[in-house]
Amino acid sequence: xxxxxxxxxxxxxxxxxxxxxxxxxxxxxxxxxxxxxxxxxxxxxxxxxxxxxxxxxxxxxxxxxxxxxxxxxxxxxxxxxxxxxxxxxxxxxxxxxxxxxxxxxxxxxx
Amino acid sequence: xxxxxxxxxxxxxxxxxxxxxxxxxxxxxxxxxxxxxxxxxxxxxxxxxxxxxxxxxxxxxxxxxxxxxxxxxxxxxxxxxxxxxxxxxxxxxxxxxxxxxxxxxxxxxxxxxxxxx
Numbered sequence: 001x002x003x004x005x006x007x008x009x010x011x012x013x014x015x016x017x018x019x020x021x022x023x024x025x026x027x028x029x030x031x032x033x034x035x036x037x038x039x040x041x042x043x044x045x046x047x048x049x050x051x052x053x054x055x056x057x058x059x060x061x062x063x064x065x066x067x068x069x070x071x072x073x074x075x076x077x078x079x080x081x082x083x084x085x086x087x088x089x090x091x092x093x094x095x096x097x098x099x100x101x102x103x104x105x106x107x108x109x110x
Numbered sequence: 111x112x113x114x115x116x117x118x119x120x121x122x123x124x125x126x127x128x129x130x131x132x133x134x135x136x137x138x139x140x141x142x143x144x145x146x147x148x149x150x151x152x153x154x155x156x157x158x159x160x161x162x163x164x165x166x167x168x169x170x171x172x173x174x175x176x177x178x179x180x181x182x183x184x185x186x187x188x189x190x191x192x193x194x195x196x197x198x199x200x201x202x203x204x205x206x207x208x209x210x211x212x213x214x215x216x217x218x219x220x221x222x223x224x225x226x227x
Binding site for chain 1: 114143145147152153154155158166199201203208209210212213215216217218219220221
């Protein structure tokens with residue numbers, strides 16, 4: 001299964017864009033990149049996912065490099081409520097399961 | 111359309127008792143996943159079930175833990191003879207297609223927080 005590497009923590013000023021990086025250099029061609037977040041021990045919340053193309057929804061944008069070895073989740077205007085642990089997950093093409101790593105703790109500051 | 115419903119939200123059990131955690135998937139979802147999150151740790155996959163079948167239980171402890179997803183009713187995660195180390199948050203997730211469709215994510219419930227005293 002492809003592994004992901006994320007910085008353990010990041011800070012972002014309220015109202016600014018939060019850019020969360022993720023490395024997944026061993027990703028296979030048919031494996032999707034998923035992003036979830038967990039706000040203070042609540043259940044994980046789906047944010048966005050993609051395969052090759054960049055994706056955007058009402059929550060965030062996902063930028064995937066052309067070689068697919070890394071991606072960036074962008075929260076365009078971070079608010080205090082976006083403070084959470086953000087998980088970048090490469091969904092296994094073997095098992096299909098979502099396997100969570102340690103994630104990035106994003107602290108949005110006023 | 112209600113989301114994934116888990117109950118109880120909080121459960122306290124004495125060592126040696128049984129804990130039963132229930133999960134009702136979203137309407138139309140027939141695939142259920144259980145995850146465990148120990149204090150200050152990440153989420154760990156436990157088991158994947160489809161209606162009346164266990165598909166993957168590779169993350170389940172070998173003893174005391176069992177799961178079912180009957181034809182009717184919620185999925186149940188059962189922990190027998192609980193010990194302090196079982197104290198954790200247990201999350202359930204559901205999906206309409208299962209893991210054969212990687213282009214569809216899981217929806218998680220709010221979890222059950224089990225405390226063993």
